[in-house]
Amino acid sequence: MKIGSFELDNNVMLAPMAGVTDLSFRQLCREQGCSYTVTEMVSAKAVLYNNRNTDILLRREPEEGAVALQLFGSDPDIMAEIAARLEDRGFAAIDVNMGCPVPKIVGNGEGSALMKEPSLAGRIIEKMSAAVTCPVTVKFRKGFDDAHVNAVEFAHIMEESGAAALTVHGRTREQYYSGNADWDIIKKVKERVSIPVFGNGDIFTAQDAVRMLAETGCDGVAVARGAKGNPWIFREIKAALAGEPIPERPSPSEILLMIKKQAALMVNYKPEYIAVRELRKHVSWYTAGLRGGAALRAQVNQTESLEELYALLDEKINL
Secondary structure (H helix, E strand, C coil): EEEEECCCCEEEEECCCCCCCCHCCCCCCCHHCCEEEEEECEEEEHHHCCCCHHHHHHHHHHHHCEEEEEEECHHHHHHHHHHHHHHHHHEEEEEEEEEEHHHHHHCCCCCHHHHHHHHHHHHHHEEEEEEEECCCCEEEEEEEECCCCCCHHHHHHHHHHHCCEEEEEEEEEECCCCCCCCHHHHHHHHHHHCCCEEECCCCCHHHHHHHHHHHHHHEEEEECHHHHHCCCCCHHHHHCCCCCCCCCCCCCHHHHHHHHHHHHHHHCCCHHHHHHHHHHHHHHHHHCCCCHHHHHHHHHCCCCCHHHHHHHHHHHHCC
């Protein structure tokens, strides 16, 4: 599968998620068979004003393979300037967030608010595409709310403005992540444009990915919440798409090793106390469904060091 000038190993993407798709988690998903990952969203204005908090979000490693940088903002000139400034960092593409439903983002006219301003959204993509040589892609939703479902026409405008690929989440901004994703809107988008389309929403198993591709005709799948605490979903999807037996779900020992591996990767570029605090939520996702998981998660939230975290996990996770 190709996006612009670069080719992917397969058609499975790790969708961007704030507080989740950092360098460490992207590396784990890549190892499990994900061919294309996207950073946490980065504010173009924050980069413009040299906000140090963005530095860690912009970290990538060559061994990660194809990684897209996701930017958000609503000023076409600033978005183009920052895209040009960051292009030499080696990202495979620059993705524009036009789907974030968070009130603070929407209130600033960014994220999914841009779906209410398709002409402005088009100018952003047009200026960014002219400013960089790498592909510019867009992630957006079904619409802003049920009264404004405009994904199909919005997709056409994005393509005409220079977007090289699209990721469509089958929910409106008003829905956030509730209810069911509308895969039919993804099918309609795919029928309207000629550039690659990734379908996003309600992919929690390998069978879901196979079914989305079959039902929508989309070119690829973008896995978001289904990957939380579950990088193994990518090896499962990869096997299913190849017609091979789906690997067994990870054992408690595999889960323990994966948590420790993510922790080790995290402390390579984050202070330990920050890594431990960020790991707490990941541990809660990894251990969902394990016997004694609720009690373990409560104790994990009290840990302050890796040594303390490892000791607790070794004690509580039954090998």
